[in-house]
Amino acid sequence: MSLQDIVVKVEAAGTSSIGNVTAILTEIACLLEKLASNGETGLIDLKSLPFSPGEYEQLRLALGRGEVSARLDAIGASEIIETHFPGVWWVTHYNVEGDIVADLIEVATVPNILCSQPEDVRAGLERLHAILSQSAASDD
Amino acid sequence: MKDHDTLEHRLAEQGISRRSFLKFCAAMASLMALPPGSATAIAAALAQAKRPSVIWLSFQECTGCTESLTRSHSPTLESLIFDMISLDYHHTLQAASGFAAEKSRDDAMKEYYGKYLLLVDGSIPTKNGGAYSTIAGRSNLDLLQEAAKGAAAIVAVGTCAAFGGLPMARPNPTGAVAVSDLIKDKPIINISGCPPIPAVITGVLAHYLTFGELPALDELGRPKAFYAETIHDRCYRRPFYDQGKFAKTFDDEGARNGWCLYELGCKGPTTRNACTTTKWNGGAGFPIEAGHGCLGCSEPNFWDAGSFYTPLSAPTADITTVAKIAAVAGVGAAVALGALDRAKKRQAQQAHEKLTVKDL
Numbered sequence: 001m002s003l004q005d006i007v008v009k010v011e012a013a014g015t016s017s018i019g020n021v022t023a024i025l026t027e028i029a030c031l032l033e034k035l036a037s038n039g040e041t042g043l044i045d046l047k048s049l050p051f052s053p054g055e056y057e058q059l060r061l062a063l064g065r066g067e068v069s070a071r072l073d074a075i076g077a078s079e080i081i082e083t084h085f086p087g088v089w090w091v092t093h094y095n096v097e098g099d100i101v102a103d104l105i106e107v108a109t110v111p112n113i114l115c116s117q118p119e120d121v122r123a124g125l126e127r128l129h130a131i132l133s134q135s136a137a138s139d140d
Numbered sequence: 141m142k143d144h145d146t147l148e149h150r151l152a153e154q155g156i157s158r159r160s161f162l163k164f165c166a167a168m169a170s171l172m173a174l175p176p177g178s179a180t181a182i183a184a185a186l187a188q189a190k191r192p193s194v195i196w197l198s199f200q201e202c203t204g205c206t207e208s209l210t211r212s213h214s215p216t217l218e219s220l221i222f223d224m225i226s227l228d229y230h231h232t233l234q235a236a237s238g239f240a241a242e243k244s245r246d247d248a249m250k251e252y253y254g255k256y257l258l259l260v261d262g263s264i265p266t267k268n269g270g271a272y273s274t275i276a277g278r279s280n281l282d283l284l285q286e287a288a289k290g291a292a293a294i295v296a297v298g299t300c301a302a303f304g305g306l307p308m309a310r311p312n313p314t315g316a317v318a319v320s321d322l323i324k325d326k327p328i329i330n331i332s333g334c335p336p337i338p339a340v341i342t343g344v345l346a347h348y349l350t351f352g353e354l355p356a357l358d359e360l361g362r363p364k365a366f367y368a369e370t371i372h373d374r375c376y377r378r379p380f381y382d383q384g385k386f387a388k389t390f391d392d393e394g395a396r397n398g399w400c401l402y403e404l405g406c407k408g409p410t411t412r413n414a415c416t417t418t419k420w421n422g423g424a425g426f427p428i429e430a431g432h433g434c435l436g437c438s439e440p441n442f443w444d445a446g447s448f449y450t451p452l453s454a455p456t457a458d459i460t461t462v463a464k465i466a467a468v469a470g471v472g473a474a475v476a477l478g479a480l481d482r483a484k485k486r487q488a489q490q491a492h493e494k495l496t497v498k499d500l
Contacts, residue, residue, distance in 0.1 A: 018376055018378075018379045019379070043175075043176035043177050044176065045169075045170050045175075045176040047170050047417065047418075047423075048170070048173060048417050049417065050374045050375065050376050050416045050417050051376065052376035052377075052398075053376075053398075053429065055376075072159070072163070074157060074159050074160035074163050075156065075160045075163065075164060078163060093163050093166060093167055095167070099422050099423075100423065101167035101170070101171070102163075102166045102167040102169070102170040103170075104166065104170075104176055112162070113159060113162060113163060113166070116159075117157070117158035117159050117162065118158075119158040120157050120158045120159060123157075
């Protein structure tokens with residue numbers, strides 16, 4: 001018997017599904033309806049869902065990529081992509097080692113993590129004032 | 141642990157932005173299996189959290205639980221140990237040895253009496269005065285009883301500490317018992333698994349750190365966030381079970397097609413753990429995804445529960461019984477079948493019998 005006799009069937013990713021993709025898309029549709037009607041935002045934690053092999057990739061394909069993508073550099077990278085459906089964002093947080101630590105679908109006009117935080121704004125303002133007072137002192 | 145300042149203060153000192161902190165909290169929410177929207181609440185609580193002192197005692201164990209934790213991906217071990225907790229004693233990980241190591245434990249127990257978190261892995265031998273496992277000339281039994289007195293809470297890491305595990309397997313030559321068999325006056329949380337999922341260990345520690353209390357527990361003392369559902373309930377192969385499609389051997393068409401492994405002895409229906417979603421090795425997969433049934437390692441007496449390759453008993457009870465259980469418990473029929481399986485398993489254990497093909 002040669003190796004040729006052993007049947008090895010290589011399946012392309014995304015050929016099997018147990019229905020998670022449709023379920024998640026339905027949930028996204030519900031969240032998007034809320035966003036459209038009263039501005040309520042929503043989140044889905046993808047790490048809490050039992051995907052079958054290939055389903056994650058199917059969800060990626062189904063949601064696609066839209067016009068906006070952003071990258072954070074905050075204790076590791078974060079990838080924020082607006083999907084093909086405006087208001088539906090795919091937010092992936094990585095740690096410094098590059099492992100995924102959170103994988104979320106966020107339904108919002110802008111994902112919260114992209115907004116400047118009031119604490120950071122205040123700290124930045126202090127730094128700017130310090131620079132201005134320094135340059136004012138050197139001008140004198 | 142020299143200072144007791146808050147996490148918010150320490151992060152600000154390190155120049156970590158509020159946005160980075162919010163990202164960290166989003167990761168924590170995911171890790172603790174909390175609703176994703178709770179990141180803001182976690183941020184508020186965690187900002188004021190103080191670093192608890194942690195003493196880790198290892199008894200009759202294989203160090204697999206520590207190995208599991210050191211492969212934890214989120215948060216990393218380094219950040220967990222150095223930023224979030226103060227690990228004051230762990231005889232495998234610490235640099236100190238001999239008298240210096242024992243002294244560091246004694247010092248931590250005195251300084252943080254009533255406040256430290258005691259982590260235990262391994263079971264405790266009780267036969268012949270506990271002579272079967274000693275550290276620095278003292279029995280595990282003695283060390284546990286001493287350290288438990290001043291602990292705020294005890295975390296039993298791994299099936300050995302939680303339920304006795306392998307050392308307690310028949311004929312249990314050392315008289316091994318679980319932590320909860322010996323300590324009755326402290327809150328005990330069981331993080332079972334052989335080994336436990338690293339993210340579950342860190343998730344429980346993160347919960348304690350964030351909210352200052354232990355998470356909600358099931359009837360076996362395990363955190364509900366991770367042990368509320370069976371492997372079977374959340375298995376991606378579950379639809380094949382429902383369709384009656386089973387692999388009969390490890391190399392047949394069913395196995396190749398990824399059908400249900402129930403008939404190959406999978407203990408998923410009677411096992412509660414988070415393997416199906418949290419997964420292992422940085423999310424690479426879990427045993428069933430690799431084509432092998434669940435061994436049931438997070439359940440009591442899993443080693444003595446019959447062959448790993450013998451199927452759990454099929455539902456021999458008539459469907460009316462199943463329907464009654466489902467109605468009383470308010471759950472689906474498939475879950476009720478799981479309950480029957482567990483009952484059958486317990487009976488077999490009590491009778492010291494193995495489940496056989498005849499049971500099917």
